[in-house]
Amino acid sequence: MNRTVLGAGLALALPLLVVLFANLGRDPHAVESPLIGHAAPAFSLSPVDGGPAVSLASLRGRPVVLNFWATWCIPCIEEHAALASAAGRAGNDAQFLGIVYEDEAAQVQRFLQERGKAYPSLLDGDGKTAISYGVYGVPESYFIDAEGTIVAKFVGPLDPSTLEAHLALARGQKP
Amino acid sequence: MTRLIAALLLAVATTTSARAAETTEGVRAVVGAPRGAPITGPDLDARAKEAAALLRCPVCQGLSVADSPATMAVKMKAEVREMVAAGYDQDQVLAYFERSYGEFVRLKPPLRGVNWLVWLAPLMGLLIGGAFVAWTLRGAKAATPPAMTQVPVGVDALPEDTALVPYVLKVRELAYGWPGGVRPKVERT
Numbered sequence: 001m002n003r004t005v006l007g008a009g010l011a012l013a014l015p016l017l018v019v020l021f022a023n024l025g026r027d028p029h030a031v032e033s034p035l036i037g038h039a040a041p042a043f044s045l046s047p048v049d050g051g052p053a054v055s056l057a058s059l060r061g062r063p064v065v066l067n068f069w070a071t072w073c074i075p076c077i078e079e080h081a082a083l084a085s086a087a088g089r090a091g092n093d094a095q096f097l098g099i100v101y102e103d104e105a106a107q108v109q110r111f112l113q114e115r116g117k118a119y120p121s122l123l124d125g126d127g128k129t130a131i132s133y134g135v136y137g138v139p140e141s142y143f144i145d146a147e148g149t150i151v152a153k154f155v156g157p158l159d160p161s162t163l164e165a166h167l168a169l170a171r172g173q174k175p
Numbered sequence: 176m177t178r179l180i181a182a183l184l185l186a187v188a189t190t191t192s193a194r195a196a197e198t199t200e201g202v203r204a205v206v207g208a209p210r211g212a213p214i215t216g217p218d219l220d221a222r223a224k225e226a227a228a229l230l231r232c233p234v235c236q237g238l239s240v241a242d243s244p245a246t247m248a249v250k251m252k253a254e255v256r257e258m259v260a261a262g263y264d265q266d267q268v269l270a271y272f273e274r275s276y277g278e279f280v281r282l283k284p285p286l287r288g289v290n291w292l293v294w295l296a297p298l299m300g301l302l303i304g305g306a307f308v309a310w311t312l313r314g315a316k317a318a319t320p321p322a323m324t325q326v327p328v329g330v331d332a333l334p335e336d337t338a339l340v341p342y343v344l345k346v347r348e349l350a351y352g353w354p355g356g357v358r359p360k361v362e363r364t
Binding site: 008032033034035039041042043102126127128130131132133134135136137 | 200201204205233234246247250251253254272273274275276277307
């Protein structure tokens with residue numbers, strides 16, 4: 001009797017324990033983007049400081065780094081320098097784009113004047129572009145290759161080496 | 176001045192409609208043409224709300240897009256409404272959001288693959304639990320000793336030590352009223 005009860009208890013508890021331990025190191029909020037390996041959703045958005053709208057289609061042929069950010073987001077401020085210097089180094093080889101997430105144009109302009117603007121930031125007032133990319137929060141960065149395919153998504157602030165590694169993926173280089 | 180304002184308004188209206196066309200294109204690229212005809216009025220309200228209630232608000236904790244006041248959820252609600260108005264059905268709306276956010280965005284997991292477990296596990300738990308309870312109850316029944324007769328079993332036995340026998344018989348005479356402490360023969364009919 002006792003052995004049977006023990007066996008039954010183990011049979012019930014073991015699968016649960018396996019699931020528990022297999023997922024202990026996993027962040028339950030980190031949902032892998034289903035867009036990786038697929039065509040990046042198209043957009044055509046106006047830059048925060050005016051000028052003609054920028055469309056993703058017009059950037060075909062160059063890798064694109066798409067960074068969703070806001071001035072109220074502390075990690076976005078942290079990664080700003082890394083993004084700006086990487087954009088400077090990449091020059092015309094890659095296009096960096098910011099997409100403003102739930103923020104005011106005036107605030108964004110002031111921020112860019114103070115901290116330096118290395119690439120255009122686009123306004124996404126109705127949030128449709130953020131929705132089409134599956135943005136959960138900021139900062140989130142998408143790395144798109146020259147053919148317009150999303151090769152990687154990074155959640156959280158980028159440091160220079162992570163940024164370089166992801167950009168290499170977008171350039172079609174093996175890590 | 177009025178003319179300037181009018182020109183500005185016109186410019187805003189044109190860019191807005193251009194953007195709407197662009198979005199429709201984006202939606203079309205993912206889920207194709209709408210399966211239904213465009214709808215308006217209370218029907219649109221009801222169907223948009225129904226679809227939004229099935230979507231998880233990505234910035235909340237277990238809230239649907241319909242129930243959440245978060246800016247992101249409000250924008251998603253607007254997008255859902257726009258899609259429903261254009262004639263997209265519920266499946267298409269959910270599929271569009273699933274394409275960018277993954278299956279996680281569905282509050283009700285679709286019946287496919289490993290998701291069947293979610294629906295079947297409670298039923299299986301109930302069956303296994305029920306079987307266990309039935310098995311335990313049956314075991315308990317089998318282990319119950321037979322009901323006590325008026326006279327305990329073994330009461331006729333006598334101790335090996337003959338010196339104790341008279342005392343035992345005396346106790347039985349007092350306890351059970353047996354003459355001489357010996358059980359009287361019972362006539363069975």
